Amino acid sequence: MFTKITDLYAAITARLQGVGEWLSPLGLRLLLAWEFWESGIEKYRGENWFTDIQTDFPFPFNIVPTDISWGMATWFELIGGIALLFGLGTRFFAFSLFVLTIVATSAVHWPMDWKTFTDLAMGYAISNDGFGNFKLPLLFMAMLLPLIFNGAGKFSLDALMSHFSHSASDENILDLRAWSLGLLVIAAPLSILLPAFGLCISVLAIALAATSLFIKR
Numbered sequence: 166m167f168t169k170i171t172d173l174y175a176a177i178t179a180r181l182q183g184v185g186e187w188l189s190p191l192g193l194r195l196l197l198a199w200e201f202w203e204s205g206i207e208k209y210r211g212e213n214w215f216t217d218i219q220t221d222f223p224f225p226f227n228i229v230p231t232d233i234s235w236g237m238a239t240w241f242e243l244i245g246g247i248a249l250l251f252g253l254g255t256r257f258f259a260f261s262l263f264v265l266t267i268v269a270t271s272a273v274h275w276p277m278d279w280k281t282f283t284d285l286a287m288g289y290a291i292s293n294d295g296f297g298n299f300k301l302p303l304l305f306m307a308m309l310l311p312l313i314f315n316g317a318g319k320f321s322l323d324a325l326m327s328h329f330s331h332s333a334s335d336e337n338i339l340d341l342r343a344w345s346l347g348l349l350v351i352a353a354p355l356s357i358l359l360p361a362f363g364l365c366i367s368v369l370a371i372a373l374a375a376t377s378l379f380i381k382r
Contacts, residue, residue, distance in 0.1 A: 252321020
């Protein structure tokens with residue numbers, strides 16, 4: 166009886182996962198594409214207000230002329246939104262929008278002064294009561310991560326081009342180098358918001374990469 170139940174569960178999950186490879190990333194892409202497109206259109210049709218917050222941008226973005234940073238943000242959101250919609254260059258644009266969201270969070274949504282994680286947690290909100298309001302951008306960042314690591318899914322131009330590419334491979338590699346790369350992808354932009362935490366993760370990533378070279382030898 167137990168074997169029949171586990172077999173039935175395995176059959177159901179296998180089919181759900183098969184469909185999920187098509188639909189799950191598509192849902193994330195459609196929602197994020199709309200949000201970033203809407204934000205980009207608002208900037209494209211509006212006036213540059215980055216001058217008012219330039220000093221709040223993290224380095225090196227605080228020394229970039231605001232006309233350039235405004236244009237970069239606008240076009241990355243517009244082009245990135247279209248790219249996510251069709252699933253084209255998904256990992257690149259998802260990572261670019263991930264970095265853009267972190268920079269925006271640092272400049273606009275992050276609490277200006279916090280000493281403990283309890284203080285920081287008060288900024289996990291939609292409205293700003295003086296403690297920041299980084300809930301929405303944090304959700305966007307969490308939604309972008311599956312697209313960075315897993316790609317656009319099968320219902321995408323990326324999958325179509327991969328299908329016809331001679332270098333296409335369905336093999337997944339999970340080794341120390343993979344963990345090192347994955348941690349660096351997260352730690353590099355995260356260090357903008359949490360420098361100490363980002364540094365620790367980066368050191369761990371480098372240690373894993375070095376260990377992989379040592380083991381290989």
